[in-house]
Amino acid sequence: xxxxxxxxxxxxxxxxxxxAIFAVxxxxxxxxxxxxxxxxxxxxxxxxxxxxxxxxxxxxxVTFVMILGGVDLSVGAVISLTSVFCAVQMGGDAxxxxxxxxxxxxxxxxxxxxxGIAAAFTRVSPFILTLGTGIAVLGLTQIYSGGTARGIVxxxxxxxFNFRIGGIVPVLALALAALTAVGLLIQHKTIxxxxxxxxxxxxxxxxxxxxxxxRVTVLAYALSGLFGAFAGIALLARxxxxxxxxxxxxxxxxxxxxxxxxxxxxxxxxxxxxTIAGVLVLVIAFNLVNISGLPYAMQLVVMGTIIILxxxxxxxxxxxxx
Amino acid sequence: xxxxHTPLLSVSALSKRYPGVVAxxxxxxxxxxxxxxxxxxxxxxxxxTLMNLLSGAQSPSGGExxxxxxxxxxxxxSAAQEQGIATVYQEFSLVPQLSVSRNIYLGREPKGALGLIxxxxxxxxxxxxxxxxxxxxxxxxxxxxxxxxxxxxVEIARALSFEGRILILDEPTAVLSLAEQENLFAIIxxxxxxxxxxxxxxxxxxxxxxxxDQVTVLRDGEKIATRLTKGLTVDALVETMTGAxxxxxxxxxxxxxxxxxxxxxxxxxxxxxxTLTLAAGEIVGVAGLVGSGRTTFAKALTGNPLPTAIADIxxxxxxxxxxxxRAAMREGFVYITEDRKRDGIFTxxxxxxxxxxxxxxxxxxxxxxxxxxxxxxxxDMLTRLRLVASSLGAPIGKLSGGNQQKVLIGRALLTEPxxxxxxxxxxxxxxxxxxEIHEILRDLAASGVAILVVSSETEELLxxxxxxxxxHERCFVAExxxxxxxxxxxxxxxxGGAEVMEKNNGN
Numbered sequence: 001x002x003x004x005x006x007x008x009x010x011x012x013x014x015x016x017x018x019x020a021i022f023a024v025x026x027x028x029x030x031x032x033x034x035x036x037x038x039x040x041x042x043x044x045x046x047x048x049x050x051x052x053x054x055x056x057x058x059x060x061x062v063t064f065v066m067i068l069g070g071v072d073l074s075v076g077a078v079i080s081l082t083s084v085f086c087a088v089q090m091g092g093d094a095x096x097x098x099x100x101x102x103x104x105x106x107x108x109x110x111x112x113x114x115x116g117i118a119a120a121f122t123r124v125s126p127f128i129l130t131l132g133t134g135i136a137v138l139g140l141t142q143i144y145s146g147g148t149a150r151g152i153v154x155x156x157x158x159x160x161f162n163f164r165i166g167g168i169v170p171v172l173a174l175a176l177a178a179l180t181a182v183g184l185l186i187q188h189k190t191i192x193x194x195x196x197x198x199x200x201x202x203x204x205x206x207x208x209x210x211x212x213x214x215r216v217t218v219l220a221y222a223l224s225g226l227f228g229a230f231a232g233i234a235l236l237a238r239x240x241x242x243x244x245x246x247x248x249x250x251x252x253x254x255x256x257x258x259x260x261x262x263x264x265x266x267x268x269x270x271x272x273x274x275t276i277a278g279v280l281v282l283v284i285a286f287n288l289v290n291i292s293g294l295p296y297a298m299q300l301v302v303m304g305t306i307i308i309l310x311x312x313x314x315x316x317x318x319x320x321x322x
Numbered sequence: 323x324x325x326x327h328t329p330l331l332s333v334s335a336l337s338k339r340y341p342g343v344v345a346x347x348x349x350x351x352x353x354x355x356x357x358x359x360x361x362x363x364x365x366x367x368x369x370x371t372l373m374n375l376l377s378g379a380q381s382p383s384g385g386e387x388x389x390x391x392x393x394x395x396x397x398x399x400s401a402a403q404e405q406g407i408a409t410v411y412q413e414f415s416l417v418p419q420l421s422v423s424r425n426i427y428l429g430r431e432p433k434g435a436l437g438l439i440x441x442x443x444x445x446x447x448x449x450x451x452x453x454x455x456x457x458x459x460x461x462x463x464x465x466x467x468x469x470x471x472x473x474x475x476v477e478i479a480r481a482l483s484f485e486g487r488i489l490i491l492d493e494p495t496a497v498l499s500l501a502e503q504e505n506l507f508a509i510i511x512x513x514x515x516x517x518x519x520x521x522x523x524x525x526x527x528x529x530x531x532x533x534x535d536q537v538t539v540l541r542d543g544e545k546i547a548t549r550l551t552k553g554l555t556v557d558a559l560v561e562t563m564t565g566a567x568x569x570x571x572x573x574x575x576x577x578x579x580x581x582x583x584x585x586x587x588x589x590x591x592x593x594x595x596x597t598l599t600l601a602a603g604e605i606v607g608v609a610g611l612v613g614s615g616r617t618t619f620a621k622a623l624t625g626n627p628l629p630t631a632i633a634d635i636x637x638x639x640x641x642x643x644x645x646x647x648r649a650a651m652r653e654g655f656v657y658i659t660e661d662r663k664r665d666g667i668f669t670x671x672x673x674x675x676x677x678x679x680x681x682x683x684x685x686x687x688x689x690x691x692x693x694x695x696x697x698x699x700x701x702d703m704l705t706r707l708r709l710v711a712s713s714l715g716a717p718i719g720k721l722s723g724g725n726q727q728k729v730l731i732g733r734a735l736l737t738e739p740x741x742x743x744x745x746x747x748x749x750x751x752x753x754x755x756x757x758e759i760h761e762i763l764r765d766l767a768a769s770g771v772a773i774l775v776v777s778s779e780t781e782e783l784l785x786x787x788x789x790x791x792x793x794h795e796r797c798f799v800a801e802x803x804x805x806x807x808x809x810x811x812x813x814x815x816x817x818g819g820a821e822v823m824e825k826n827n828g829n
Contacts, residue, residue, distance in 0.1 A: 190689050191682045198679050201668035208626070208665055209680045209733060210651035268670055 018269075020313075021261050021277045028284050036291050039284070042168050049173040050162070052283040054079065054235040055250055056176045056276060059257045060183040061112075061227025063275045064220045066258050067187075069200040069267025070119055070126035072221065074111065074134035075228045075254055079247025081141040082108050082232030087151025087242030088144075097154045105229045111137060112225020116218035134251070141244050151242045161237035172237060179230060183272040186223075196220060200267030256303050257282050260310040282306065328391040330355040330519050331376075331488060336385035338371050345371040347543045348385065353519050353536070355487065358510060360522040360534035360551070363563055367540040369523050370492075376521070377409040377490055378402030389488070408481035409490040412750075414473055418466035422459050423448035426480045451483055456512060458505075471502040471612065478509070489513065490521045495529055496750065499612030499778060500813060507533050525753070527556045528781075539563055583638045585741065585772065589619055591796035592630040598791060598798055600741055600772040605763065607787030607804075608776045609812045615796035616776045617660060620743045623774070624657035625650030631796070651680065654740030658730050660749060660776070662723070666730050669719035673711060674700040676718045676729050681736035703732040707762055724755025731762060741772045748782060760786050780809050792816050 032039040039045065049056075058075050065072045082104040089100035111133065118129050145151075161172045187193040195216045199206040207213050235246055261278030263270025285306070286299045329352040338346040346368045353359040361369050374380040376387065378396030387394045389405055396402040399409070416425050423444050424431070432447060434440035448461040457475050465473060474497065481489055491510075495503045510520055510533055524530050530537055531551050538548040539562045546562055584601035600606060610616045615631070622631040625644035635642040635655075644650035647657065659665040668676050677700040678685060685695045701714060707728045711721060718726055727747065734742060744763065748756040763786060767773050777783050783790055783804075790807045792800040792815035800815035 189691055189693075191686050191691050192689065194675065194682055194691060197671060198668055198675065201671050202665075204665045205659075205668060206679070208647050208657060208659060210625075210646075210648040210656075210737070211679065212648060268668065 018262065018274075021274045021281070024260075025277045025281050025284075028281050028288075032284050032288055035288060038291075046164075046169050046173050048283055048287060049176060049280075050170040050238065052279055053172045053176040054231040054238065054247075055253045055257065055283075056279040057179050057234055058228050058231035058250065059254045059261075059275045059279050060179055060272055061224035061231075062251075062254050063183070063258050063261070063263050063270065063272050064186070064196060065126070065224045066263045066265065067196045067200045067267060067270055068217060068220045069203070069265075070217070070220070071130060071255070071265060072112075072115065072224045072228075073127065073130040073251050073255075074115060074137055075130075075224060075231070076247040076249060076251035077134040077137035077141065078108050078111055078225055078228035079232040079235055079250055080243075080245060081111075081137050081144070081247075082229040083236045083246050084141055084145045084149075084151060084242045084244055086233055086236050087153050090151065090154040090157065092152035092154060094154045094156055097157055100154070101233060104233060105226060108229025108232065109222050109226040112222040112228065113218060115225065116221030119221055120214040120217040138248070145242075145244045147244065149241065149243050153236060153240055153242070158237055158240040161234070172234060175230075175234060179227070180272060180276050183227075187272050192216060192219060197268055200269075202268070252307075253282065253303060256307045256310075259307055259314070262314060264311070264314050278310075327354075329353065330390055331521075332388045332391075333372075333376075334386050334388075336372070336375060336387065337383050338368075338375060338380065339383040344543050346375070346382075349540070349543075349545045351538055351545065351548065353521065355517045355519050356514055357536065358514055358520045358522055358534045360524060360530040360537040361540065362524065362527065362530055362537055362559065363540035367563070368543040369540055371543070372540065373409070373490055373492060373521070373523055376402070376488075377407060379409075403484045403486065406485070406487040407490065408484045408486040408488070410474070410477045410481050410492065410494065412493040412496060414477055416465045416473055416476055419464065421462050421464055422468075422476050422479075423461040425465055425476050426451065426483050428480075430483075448479075451479060455479070455482055456509060469613065470497045471499070471505075474498070474506070475509075482513075486518070488519045488521065490523070492523045493525060493750075494522070495524065495526060497612075499614075500816070501611055503529070526779075527559050531556065531559070582770075586636045587623060588634045588636070589622065589798070590632045590634070591615060591619075593796045596798040598801075600774060602740070602770045602772050603767055604789065605767045605773040605775060605787045607783035607790040608774060608793060609780060609783055609790055610793035610816050612778065614793040614816065616793050617745055618796070619793065620657060620745050620774065620776050623650075623741075624655045624743050626657070651737055651739075654738070656680075656734040656737055656739040656742055658727075658734050658742070658744045658747065660745035662726055662730065662750075667718045667726055670717050672717055673704070673714045673721070673729055677703060677732040678736060680733050684737070699736060700732070703736055704728065707732055707735075708758060722752075722755070724751040724759070727751055727755070727759060728762075731759070735766070739771060741774065742766065743774045743776070745776045746778065747775060748777075748779075756782075780812055783812070784808070 029039065058079060062072045062075055085107060086100045086104040089103060090096045115130055115133055118124060119126050161175070162170055164170050165174070195206070195211055198209070198211055199213050199216050203213060232247060236242060239246070257278040258275050259265070259278070260281060261270060261274030261276070263275060282303070285302055289298050289302055331351070331353045333349060333351040336346060336349045337344070349368070349372060361372060363369050371380070375382050378399045378401050381396065394405055396405070417428065420428070426448055427444060431439040432443040434443070445461055452459055452461065457479050459472060459475055459479065465476060468476070474494065494506060498506060513520060522530065522534055531554060534551050536548055537551050537554070537559065539546040539559070541563060582602045584599045587598045587600060589596055589598065608616050608620070618628065618631045619633070622628065622633040625647040627633065627645070632643065642653055644653070644655065650656070668679065674697055678696045681699065682691065685699055686692050697714065704711070709725055709728045711725065718729055721729070747763065748759055751759065763773055763775065775783065775786055784807060787804050789801065789803050790812065791798045792812055794816055802811065
């Protein structure tokens, strides 16, 4: 084999490794169809997508941070806070909707910015940092809401997001698709998107190459906070009920999806497309667990196993091709 | 080779084949105790393969290795160590957080009660080892606090702790200053007196001639010759290695004088302030021993100042003091790192991403990228730098050192620099690529870029620079046009003897 062939072979391996998640998605989907033909019905499929919209939206934001080599564990708390905040501000009045949504987004972005500034200018590990902000935000949510479910969503809000276009496609599913498109656009078409990968791949080299590493870091975390707020709004729209703990634990689903999608904790690789595929694999797996009559708790076991397996597999791949 | 005497190491018809590639083909080699035996050859000649076979890192496809007459087959590096072959690789494998003594005996620490490490015994054992071989190291120092040269001594100490008979050194001086190199040579000579066989793999032919007794030349996986170094010249060696003559292209491009006023750099270090001028079209070489502060200066100049290393730059009424590489780049000051792997390349990203990293804003429109333009710019630049790669989509980590360096130069050039600061631009790069990189730098200077080259290789500075400045204890202590520079003068100044010399000369 000549060197060129070797290189070509490696390129193939890399291509396969990079796109493995899509094959997995196809596989899981076929498995699902084999088990239940509900997975062939558009209504059911879009319901599944609607169901997973909050996690999917949050995962887009967290993907940015993880490409950078960071992580955002505070996203679950951000979802809870923005969701409760939104319901309280709406107070059952449609006139308040616009303000409530904008303010919720501002809060999400602000929390993300705080994370980003701390991540850029201190040496605290992002795990500890965002775990800390997550706990603090959880506390703030409790203080703000008085510890109970409060707030009433504005009339029309829930109906709008759950309206099924053509009787099939819920607006919430479209929102996920639209935000995915925005995420892909940011990743591929903006300078920031490219810089994310560069900083994530080698922060020291990025800095020496004149990249605005601090700015990129802050922006990535701010986006994660903002998408967290979008997710909070989506969650509120899906359930229609504000609950102070509604987002709790979602960060783990988000992380599972991102890691499954090929964005590793080391940074510098992965992307939104993989993440969304990861989200879909996860939700299909959950539904399969449900359909097979296993308890909800089993979902958690599946999820934990997936995080470990995916990390192990990607670790193997990068050890071989890195 | 005495007749009737069994040499310590004897290799016969040793081969290593990979699918489609013959890395080593029927190599014979004998070397004896009390000998320093060098292995030289261009990149890809088979030096590393031979070394890996001897150290047990790979197993041969054919042929035989005999040690003291006994045929050996190594299951792995530890098997080779047990048979008395220890290797010090170019890249260290130390645990930075552990002490020198822990690193030397890692995994073989003396155990006390409860199976815990017996710190006192470990220390005593380490001190005994260090004293025996005259290695000046503090057994308790944490490895991360040591200089590269000291870390290398730790590696050597570890290799020696196996009580081996054969020590393989892979490019041992690549990371050393002249003084440290002398120290290493003294250690090697002592080991030779003690009856060890030292296999010395190196690119640096002058050193090879200085330290080795015999030298074996490999080319394209085959052994070309084994010669006594006595009476051998670098030119003759290069001729054997390449089958043609000519080491460095000696002729530096004639300096193009420009009307632009030069940059005046005032460098404040803890030891004082000294100055330097940089003019468009000129290549300035910075010489000095490791630890003289060359890299710290180069970084301070390009936006990585330390409280004890600040560069003020003035030109025609303007003055700058860069607080970040980004700020420096905006004024055209660009740094190319000496440590490609750690500070230079984005390993898993492709060539285009690596080449355009610094120029994304320049190539894009506002916050948006122009992917097509990025590709075209990278491709043009790399053609200009004569980079041959199977595809621009290949991750840079897969390229050779020389090609990685070309990509880094490309990255710098896409920012259209006015002052290019190259720190060890050809470290770890094979002879052919080295000459190409020199050519590139000459062309750049000719096109009006001011170039500062920091190099530990005096030969490189003499071949490349128009003017050489010498650093000693973080100050510029001497400056000379290349025509007046030579090894001796540079070494003297770098060792702190410059002032005396200049006084004697009456300047």
